[in-house]
Amino acid sequence: MITAPNDSQNNMKSSYDKASGEPNALLELGEISKAFPGVLANDGIDLRVMPGEIHGLVGENGAGKSTLLKIIYGLLRPDQGSILWEGDAVSILGPSQARSLGIGMVFQHFSLFEALTVLENIALAIDEKCKTQELRSRIDEVSRNFGLSIEIDRYVHSLSVGERQRVEIVRCLLQSPKLLILDEPTSVLTPQEAESLFETLNILSKRGCAILYISHKLHEIKKICHAATILRAGRVVANCDPSKEPIKKMAELLVGSQLPEINRGRLTADGIERIHIENLNYTSKDPFSVKLKNISFTVRGGEILGIAGVAGNGQTELMSVLSGEVKDLDEPSIIKFNDQIVTSKGAAERRLLGAGFVPEQRQGHAAVTEMSLVENVFLTALKTCDLEKSGFIDQAKASSLAESIISNFDVRTTGVQAETGSLSGGNLQKFIVGRELLQQPSILIIEQPTWGVDVGAAIILRRALLDLAKSGAAVIIISQDLDEIFEVCNKIAVMADGMISILGDIAAVSMEEIGVLMGGQRYEH
Amino acid sequence: MFTLERRVEQSKSWLVFSPIMAIGLTVLSGIIIFSVLDKDPWMSLYTFFIQPLTTGFGFTELIVKATPLILIGVGLSIGFKANVWNIGAEGQFTMGAIAGGGTALFLNTQESFLVLPAVLLMGILGGIVWGMIPAFLKTKFNANEILTSLMLSYVALLILSYLVHGPWRDPGGYNFPESKIFSDFAMLPILLEGTRLNLGTGFAVLSVLIIYILLSRTVLGYQFKVVGLAPAAAKHAGFDRVKLIWLSMIISGGLAGLAGISEVSGTIGQLLPSVSPGYGFTAIIVAFLGRLNPVGVLFAGLIMALTYIGGENAQIEIGLPAAVTGLFQGIILFYLLACDVLARYRLRYKPFLKARDRE
Numbered sequence: 036m037i038t039a040p041n042d043s044q045n046n047m048k049s050s051y052d053k054a055s056g057e058p059n060a061l062l063e064l065g066e067i068s069k070a071f072p073g074v075l076a077n078d079g080i081d082l083r084v085m086p087g088e089i090h091g092l093v094g095e096n097g098a099g100k101s102t103l104l105k106i107i108y109g110l111l112r113p114d115q116g117s118i119l120w121e122g123d124a125v126s127i128l129g130p131s132q133a134r135s136l137g138i139g140m141v142f143q144h145f146s147l148f149e150a151l152t153v154l155e156n157i158a159l160a161i162d163e164k165c166k167t168q169e170l171r172s173r174i175d176e177v178s179r180n181f182g183l184s185i186e187i188d189r190y191v192h193s194l195s196v197g198e199r200q201r202v203e204i205v206r207c208l209l210q211s212p213k214l215l216i217l218d219e220p221t222s223v224l225t226p227q228e229a230e231s232l233f234e235t236l237n238i239l240s241k242r243g244c245a246i247l248y249i250s251h252k253l254h255e256i257k258k259i260c261h262a263a264t265i266l267r268a269g270r271v272v273a274n275c276d277p278s279k280e281p282i283k284k285m286a287e288l289l290v291g292s293q294l295p296e297i298n299r300g301r302l303t304a305d306g307i308e309r310i311h312i313e314n315l316n317y318t319s320k321d322p323f324s325v326k327l328k329n330i331s332f333t334v335r336g337g338e339i340l341g342i343a344g345v346a347g348n349g350q351t352e353l354m355s356v357l358s359g360e361v362k363d364l365d366e367p368s369i370i371k372f373n374d375q376i377v378t379s380k381g382a383a384e385r386r387l388l389g390a391g392f393v394p395e396q397r398q399g400h401a402a403v404t405e406m407s408l409v410e411n412v413f414l415t416a417l418k419t420c421d422l423e424k425s426g427f428i429d430q431a432k433a434s435s436l437a438e439s440i441i442s443n444f445d446v447r448t449t450g451v452q453a454e455t456g457s458l459s460g461g462n463l464q465k466f467i468v469g470r471e472l473l474q475q476p477s478i479l480i481i482e483q484p485t486w487g488v489d490v491g492a493a494i495i496l497r498r499a500l501l502d503l504a505k506s507g508a509a510v511i512i513i514s515q516d517l518d519e520i521f522e523v524c525n526k527i528a529v530m531a532d533g534m535i536s537i538l539g540d541i542a543a544v545s546m547e548e549i550g551v552l553m554g555g556q557r558y559e560h
Numbered sequence: 561m562f563t564l565e566r567r568v569e570q571s572k573s574w575l576v577f578s579p580i581m582a583i584g585l586t587v588l589s590g591i592i593i594f595s596v597l598d599k600d601p602w603m604s605l606y607t608f609f610i611q612p613l614t615t616g617f618g619f620t621e622l623i624v625k626a627t628p629l630i631l632i633g634v635g636l637s638i639g640f641k642a643n644v645w646n647i648g649a650e651g652q653f654t655m656g657a658i659a660g661g662g663t664a665l666f667l668n669t670q671e672s673f674l675v676l677p678a679v680l681l682m683g684i685l686g687g688i689v690w691g692m693i694p695a696f697l698k699t700k701f702n703a704n705e706i707l708t709s710l711m712l713s714y715v716a717l718l719i720l721s722y723l724v725h726g727p728w729r730d731p732g733g734y735n736f737p738e739s740k741i742f743s744d745f746a747m748l749p750i751l752l753e754g755t756r757l758n759l760g761t762g763f764a765v766l767s768v769l770i771i772y773i774l775l776s777r778t779v780l781g782y783q784f785k786v787v788g789l790a791p792a793a794a795k796h797a798g799f800d801r802v803k804l805i806w807l808s809m810i811i812s813g814g815l816a817g818l819a820g821i822s823e824v825s826g827t828i829g830q831l832l833p834s835v836s837p838g839y840g841f842t843a844i845i846v847a848f849l850g851r852l853n854p855v856g857v858l859f860a861g862l863i864m865a866l867t868y869i870g871g872e873n874a875q876i877e878i879g880l881p882a883a884v885t886g887l888f889q890g891i892i893l894f895y896l897l898a899c900d901v902l903a904r905y906r907l908r909y910k911p912f913l914k915a916r917d918r919e
Contacts, residue, residue, distance in 0.1 A: 399792055
């Protein structure tokens, strides 16, 4: 049953009232508020986590989850509100104090040193001095007890993402935390690795360690959490027991309204081969980038190809090769757009042939942060929308183009002259995708289309991509989000270690197969 | 305690206000400096900032002084916007003077109205060629243009010194290190009888107009801005970074060269060991004071010209040391950069959060 947010006064009274026999909450936040310039990130948030409970903190991007986490871990101080730990009021002044209280945190982007071994990293991170031999046996013990197999003497740079996450967790567990916080842990895992993580979390919970699990993936929350707090726009909108709630209901609370359905319908390839990649090989001069090896595939008009894969397997390199930002490919690579060879053509020329590109990074790459929205329209639409007249920019035309992008894609902004940096993630993404779509491309290649974007905007974007394909364009979506790929694409491929495995029709593949391929060479179990 | 909190959007009003505030703070510092030097602060301020403007002639002198600053400053502002840091405008100025001046000397006996255009053209080319060297080194070898252009300035100055001490020394000049005086055909026409106001000022105003239109209305100007603000976005758009680097050095070099030949052909009339009191470097301050905007550069040029003239005035009238000019120019830049911070960040007073007492 879903309850409205509790009256914080009652909460505080009940935990003080130890004599009454009511169980003490492990962590209790009362009316926590935190503001940043231009946004109230947390607005009077109450949260209660019981000992040994797996508590989900749910909310879409921008709901205030990260801010709340940072407050609990001492990285930020709240403007207002109280924190009770085991019944006592505390002020968490920094991460080391949080750790001494018994709070551990596994970050979304790990804080490990790649050039050191697992043992060295752990030794650096724990707060007390410990003899190496003793540390080894402690790590072994934790590792065995919680089913987290790690190799102590391996260098971190050689570990897969799933393995690194295990190291992070072991590192936290060595300090015997009472509360373990995990921030979007499965965003970088293959499906199999995610399962393994859930098993570990269950063991932890049974042993009395509470877990604060932050995610926007409702099926995960439903699967493993005992209780959940749903955030929207900085406020708590509901507390519930996720095992008893249908996902649709939780999703609506998350968004605050009825969610429209995305109907993929039947996408049929109209036969025209629009994107043709043959034997693509690329070695970048950057020593840390991934080599692209022997990539070959085709995409026809009307198809949406989803390229799945964990980040860091060559997606960024593939995007810069396809968009024309990079032209020095290794022989015998061939890229054809609409039957024209474009391998050595630059980005502007590829656009003139009907291609559109949206890279992952909005600020500074797809758009110039310091410029206005109108000025950002020129960036890619200059030639394709005829905005250039003998060297001069047609300001009026660009302005009306910007206006139509804003109205067609529901971009919330003060106007075409607004500074691009002032738009929220979702709105800026809508603007950028809208800019590309208004050029009516017959080919669109887009990377992480809804990363950091609120649910409402994500739906608009996915619908737009479907409509584009239905009109006969060939679309490639490079995404870490398997759910998104299943929702929108009709063909799927997996990218791992710079190579692509085509799996074909999405209806015919299983999660298992995909997971195995995503793990690539480093998959082990 | 006071903290700096980032603003959501750059404060447009501050961007306009901060140069004014910087000048205000400079005046305040001036009062303090003058007092410390045991001079009457108000008298000194008057001598420095007001007196030069009290006569008509003084006013034209201000414009004459501002002309090279504006010409160079406008060219630099394009480059700085594109993240190409041409610190060697002084050298390009000098090379313009040498190339144009050399042409004037070569054509000294010619009596034709084509002499002046030839002289000006060579001056511009001299600046362009000198600017192309750092461009080449940057695009080919990734050599930092700040260092290369700066070092080339000294090379140019030494070449000038060599020429006026040696091959180009005026034989009828009583052994002074200076070239022959240019013929009238090689000189820029005077615009106002009785003053030194010449066509060079016309070039300066024209350059402000042209560069303003270039930056605000053309595709090329847009490319310059994007390549400076977000190189990854410029790549994404398919802009040619190499071409833009060459063009910005050519434009700023050419304008500096034009400033050089205008100074030599308009104001000075011959080649001397020193044809510039550091215009190429002061123009950097002018570019920033003018917010890298051609119209702003126009006003900033006038203000900085005032520091030159005021400085000279202060030396003569109240006996302040020669360094006072450079001192004020540096102070203005310092305050400008400091005030700029307030356009991006807001000053906030945040009281310490007290921990709740344990109950």
